[in-house]
Amino acid sequence: MEAVVGLLVMLLGVSHGVETYCDGRQDGAQCYGALGGTVVLQLMDNASEIFKYQWYKNKTTIILHGRKDTIVYNMMKDRSVFTPSNGTFKINNLSRTDGAEYTLHIFDSNAYDLGQRTLQLSIQAPVSSVLLDSECLSQGEMRVSCSSEGADSPQYSWTLDGHTLTDAQLLSGNKETNNITLKQDVSGRLVCSVRNHISSVSKEEKISTCGFIFINCTLPDGTNISQWVFSANNTLCIDPTTTPTMITDTTSFNVDNSLLVCGLRAAVVLSLLVGIAIYFAWKKKKYNEVETSTRPRIKDHPENSFSMVEL
Template sequence: MEAVIGLLLMLLGVSHGVETYCDGRINGAQCYGALGGTVVLRLMDSASEIARYVWSNKTRMIQHRKKNTIVHNLIETRSSFTPIDGTFRINNLSMTDGGEYTLKSFDSFGRSSEPQTLQLTFQAPVSSVLLVSECLSQGEMRVSCSSEGGDSPQYSWTLDGHTLTDAQLLSGNKDSNNITLRQDVSGQLVCSVSNNVSRVSKEETVSTCGFIFIDCISNGTHISQWVLEANNTLCIEQTGVSGWTDHTLLILGLRAAVVILIFSGIAVYFACKKKKTDKTAEGSAVPEEMDYENSVVMVEMRSSASEL
């Protein structure tokens, strides 16, 4: 019989080895388990302080314990109880284990405490995750995350270990399974799919789609858009992502003109200085020549006067 049940659980897609925990001390607690897996339910702080208790679901008594002795345990072959912390462990969960449970405790005088309930619900665990990415016409990247199995899957994304932000998304929600990344987003992208009984992640390295952003004025037209770098014929003088604009060229031209004017001024200054020096030298030489001629004339005049 157990072999038949095990086969049926396999056909239903159960996951052996999946273990969940639930604090059943909170009245009305919602607990989850996976078919074929294990659930650990904490029913009380410690059984040593309770004289007697009965734990049952709507149709049958599961366990009855009195004075530190287990009087009855319906699922003894696949369960265990730890009195010191009041946890009840159920292995190889089956459909009959689901539903509402009630714990009734009694003190040494037979007085009953307020009944405590919990609800055990089954979920199929996520088995695998697939990531598919594609580049769109303007360089955006659409990424789809899909999972196999799993009831009520929830999605989350991280990029390089950090939660994906709205600023990195062109469209979509970071809690959905389909997103569109902006043109400049790249790195290690991880999609995680989880529910109350499982969590599975898939990682993929994403890079830009080869687009660059152009922002320039060409032939009097302002161009501001993303273009495929390999086929780009717009603003071809650009470098990086912003490119050379007419404003940039004007600034560079003015700087070059200033440099030329400075060097021209220096050249003119030295030329004027050299010309002034040459004139000064010529002026100094002429008087000396005149003084020599005057001396000769005076000597000749004196000689003639002596002869007379």
């Protein structure tokens, strides 16, 4: 299985060129190497000043044996290089089996052991890629998950607009885990960083709020409403930033508006009818006056009548 993993790492090229350094001159040093990569271990200052030295793996298997500038034996010579002048041991194409405890023994010319130092070498697969996935929850919160490929012992960290996430911005989760839930009003440039001891990769995503607003209002019946609601469907408060009045029922408004229009139309029709009636009454009066003025007048005295004159 380890061979398959190592082959995949090399094929993908995720660890190609990854080189780490560790100072093993201090007893108990903890060193890390990238799977498929290279590690440079500082075992001593200058091997030419040491009469004899031996380097063991897990206290039983001898890896390196030398005398001053002369390398007597190197079990890993096909993929390692020891440089006596600076005391560094470089291992290429690291595999899982290279992870172990290594012990250096130093001897004087009388074969007396002058002391020993140990170091622990751990092999980790580097972070190859990072994926971010976000989704809006029912109350406007945003759940964000960060996943990494290939990394051994990954550690996560989050920043928003260049600053570490605070507890005030998190609804749940820890800013050092791969799953967090952001509060409803959080937006900006969100970055998830995944790292281990031999690599680090970050992924950035621009996030915005899920369209929710916080309302705080009191209804006419005295009921207080204080909650997050979806802005586009909000029918509870007109202005969620202040104590608002209720939105008028649109059905009643339409009915009242229709009655008003009908009333105005009836008033116009009635005005027209009254106007027409007044016009015709005036017309009739004028006609009667004209007719009376053109009719021949009969004198009151009979002696002045036409009959009397004829006789």
